[in-house]
Every structure is written in C-alpha cells, then in structure tokens.
Amino acid sequence: MEFIATAADYLLGIPFLGLGTQIGFVYKALLLLVTLLLFVAYVLLADRKIWAAVQIRKGPNVVGLFGLFQSFADLMKFVFKEPLIPAGADKTVFLLAPLVTVLLALSAWAVVPIAEGWALADINVGILYIFAISSLGVYGVIMGGWASNSKYPFLGALRSAAQMVSYEVSIGFVIITVLLCVGSLNLTHIVQAQQEMGLAHWLGIPWASFLNWFWLPLFPMFVVFFISALAETNRPPFDLPEAESELVAGFMVEYGSTPYMMFMLGEYVAIVLMCALTTILFMGGWLPPLDIPPLNWVPGAVWFILKVCLVFFMFAMVKAFVPRYRYDQLMRLGWKVFLPISIVMIFVVAFVLQLTGWGWHGGMA
Amino acid sequence: MTLPLFFFYIFSAICIASALMVIASRNPVHSVLFLILAFVNAAGIFMLAGAEFLALILIVVYVGAVAVLFLFVVMMLDVDFAELGKGMLQYMPIAIVVGIIFGLELLMVAGSWFITPEVAGGSVLPIDAGVENTRALGQVIYTRYVYLFEAAGIVLLVAMIGAIVLTLRHKPGVRRQDIATQVGRRPKDAVEVVKVESGKGI
Secondary structure, three states, X not given: OHHHHHHHHHHHOXXXXXXXXXXXXXXXXXXXXXXXXXXXXXXXXHHHHHXXXXXXXXXXXXXXXHHOOHHHHHHHHHHHOOOOOOOOOOHHHHHHHHHHHHHHHHHHHHHOOOOOOOOOOOOOOHHHHHHHHHHHOHHHHHHHHHHOOOHHHHHHXXXXXXXXXXXHHHHHHHHHHHHHHHOOOOHHHHHHHHHHOOHHHHHXXXXXXXXOOOOOOOHHHHHHHHHHHHHHOOOOOXXXXXXXXXXXXXXHOOOOHHHHHHHHHHHHHHHHHHHHHHHHHHOOOOXXXXXXXXXXXOOHHHHHHHHHHHHHHHHHHHHHHOOOOOHHHHHHHHHHXXXXXXXXXXXXXXXXXXXXXXXXXXXXX | OOHHHHHHHHHHHHHHHHHHHHHHOOOHHHHHHHHHHHHHHHHHHHHHOOOHHHHHHHXXXXXXXXXXXXXXXXXXXXXXXXXXXXXXXXXXXHHHHHHHHHHHHHHHHHHOOOOOHHHHHOOXXXXXXXXXXXXXXXXXXXXXXXXXXXXXXXXXXXHHHHHHHHHOOOOOOOOOOOHHHHHOOOHHHHOOOOOOOOXXXX
C-alpha cells in the first residue's frame, strides 16, 4: 500500500493540496506533450507556408485566418476517414508500425531541457538516450514497409534502413566531438558549458555569448550534423524512403487515415527533436544570444523555442530548394565524405583540447 | 514493494515472455521483432541496476544497428514454412536428448556457482558510488585495461577489414561516377562551337 501511495504521490501529487511534495510527473509530462503537439501543428503549417512562399504560391490559406487552423482541419479529416488494411498485410505489425514511430519520437522529449531545470528527466546520459531513441526510429519505417506486403513500401523500407543506419554513424561522431569539449553526457551540462567557456570569454567580451556556443569552434561538425539530421529524419533532399517520383509514397503507400497521420506526426516530432538537438549542441540551448539586459530578461524557454524555429526554418528552406539526391550519391555522402571528416575532426578536437587544456571537464575544471 | 522492484518485475516478465516468443513464433520476422523487444527490456533491467551507460549502449548497438541489419536480412528471406516443418519429427529425438543434456549441465553449473567471500570482498576495483557511470567506465577502460581495450578494438577492425575483403569485387568495365572529373570539366572540353555553312552540313 505504501508503494501505491509513493507512486501516486510521484505521479499525481499536487503540492498545494497537501498530497505531495512536488508537482506530479503526469502533469509535467502532459504539459510538455500538449505544448509539443501544438507546436508541431504549427511547424507543419510553417513548412507548407515556407515551401509555398519559395514557389510564389500562397499555401494553405482557407481554414481560419491565413490558414492558421489548417493542421487541425487535416487532423479531423484523417481521424474521420476509414482506416484500410490491405488483405495481404500482417495486421498487427501493420498497425504497430505507426504507433512505434509516434511513441519513440515523443519519448525522446523526456530528457530535452527546454530551459534550465525544465527537463522532464535530467538524466546523466541524456544525449546517449536521445541517440538511442532516434536510432530506434528506423523500426517504424521497416515494420510499416514490410507489413504492407507490397513492393513499393518494401523498397522504401529497405532504403530507409540503409540510409538511417549510415547517417547515425556520422551523427554519433558529431556528438562525440561535442562531448569531448563538454566532458559530460548531460544535456543541461552541454548548454552550461557553452555559457561558461568559449571564444567570447577568451576574447574578453563575455556579453557576446553567441560567440561562446559550439557552432563557431566546431563549425564543420555543425554543418555535418545539420545535413545528417536531414537524412536521419528522411527530410528532402534525402527523402528517398518516400520519393514520390519513384516509389509513389514509399513505405507509406498502403497507409491511410489515422495510421498515416501517426506516421506524419511521428516524422514531424522527430524533425522538431532534431532541431532542438541542434539548438542544444551547437546554439546554446536556452541562453540569450547577447548577455545584455533587455535580452537576458527574456525567459530561457522563449530563446529555446526561437532557436528551434530558426533551425526549422533552415530545414524548410532546404526542402524548398534542394533537389532530391540519387540513392548512390546519398550513400557516398554519408560514408565517403561525412564519416572521414567527422573522424578527422574527433582527432583534431581531442588533440587541441589535450594540448591547450581547454574544455569544460564536466564542470569539474 | 518499491517502485524500482515493480518495474524490475515488469521488465523481466516481458523480457522472458518475448524471449520465449522468439523461438515460439512461426514467422521469422516476428521472431526478430520479439528479439528486439527482449533487448529493450534487458536494457531496462540494466538501467534499474544503475548501469545506465551500458543500458543505452545496448540499445544503440544491438537494437539500433545489429538488429536492424538482422531484420533486413530476415525480411529478404523467402521462407517456406511447410518445407521447414517437414523434418521436424525425424530430428525430434536428437533435439530432445541434446536439450536435456544441455539443461542438466546448465543446472549443475548454476547450482555450484559460488564466489568465495575473500574474492567478493577484495573486488579488483571497488565501485565508487559518487562517480557517474560513464566516467567510472572511462577511468578504468582507458587506464588499467587500456591494452586489452585496444586489443579488442584491433580484433574488431581485423574482422571488419576481413568482411570487406571477402565481399569486395572489382568488376572490370563498370562505369562509375567520378565527381572530381565531373566538377573539374571545363566548357571548352565539352562543347565545340562550329560554324556551319548553309546547305553543307558538318
């Protein structure tokens, strides 16, 4: 009974009712989830609007003012359609695949620190956790492609498996270079390291905190990470798994209504996660770009969201004007360009850190 | 019962059940999927034991990379289940005998498992509770066991090179894309401007 009481306290406790010692875990998780899903709804709209603007179109502009409710209208449309399951499909796996995609994408958000101390779970191996969860993302695609029991989805799934495994390697190496500088796998520490050391401190202008962030000293890795993130989330120009000119819709051909929507949702949550990760690793997380009064009064969460929006804008622009890669070019880029660059950079970074004694050393100096 | 204990029972129950389903399910792809579930739950148990680094590495390496390739291969196989079940009865007696011997051996080993108190007490490297997992591992691997660690790395490298050598074929006469030549091409190498007199052709 004591166990149930502790568990209930941990999960549902509300301090002001005298029931618990802290705000229950469930409320925090729900708050994060709702905010995230709302954010994703508008990110989806922004993606379409930016794409349209590049092509001098208006984009969705009918539902609500400037089409602001378009995503919710789409949600309604998907939910009220009839889900079709192909006769030859493996029913369980077919329905499990979109669920896996959404659950994995959402669960990675548990460790993301939106502002100082705002992470749902501030674990010591945060970055490794995100890396592990995002490496599982490929299962949604493979399961969906296989269970459809159809040719195009299967080809899409095979491509996706090869592509995501390849680019994970370079993402892993990029993360290692950042970890060498920080000396900790905790995401909060990674941001704190960008606050307490860096180029601005070295130059004696600590207010110019955007110079402190890792995008500057690790610029090649920033670029490699950005491009690998595009490939990892199957975004154009690397959307080979669903290349519509070759595979109709790739692994999603046989999906419709709610299962399709879940694939879509999972994909966009993963994209926003990658944007958040770029922000944390290279753009100083919740830190203000200039550490001077009007800017550092703004709450950290606002800066975090603004930076995520900026990175997503870059994602959207790439989608709008870069043509799709051919499959062999994609593999070449991953294995013959990014892998050697990132391995060399690990050696260079480790060498420089060892020689000069720079680095945050997990905050232990 | 505390919360971690509760989760331990959940993880281990799912782990054992999915491990059973790996050998019980008829479809090989389902087997691999259950294997992945077993891996993930084993990682959960590692996590509860406080080995967070090991748990996540288990997921990254085994589930994220090895099992993906495994699934990849199994999906491509065209397995005929009727053919597969044919020899079942014929081989059953041998399988039962081997199974019984193996099971007994396992029981004997597990029954006589014993660590002398001196060994357990004077453990080679005492665990420092204040140091986080990743740091503790690094401090041991890169100092005390650095030669063994490097040797393991070399063994893996040799295996990798071996696999590449075995599968690499140089086919003559295959046209390949050479990005450097493509980019380095000048207009005057590729285009010839010819003044053609009317009615003559080239």
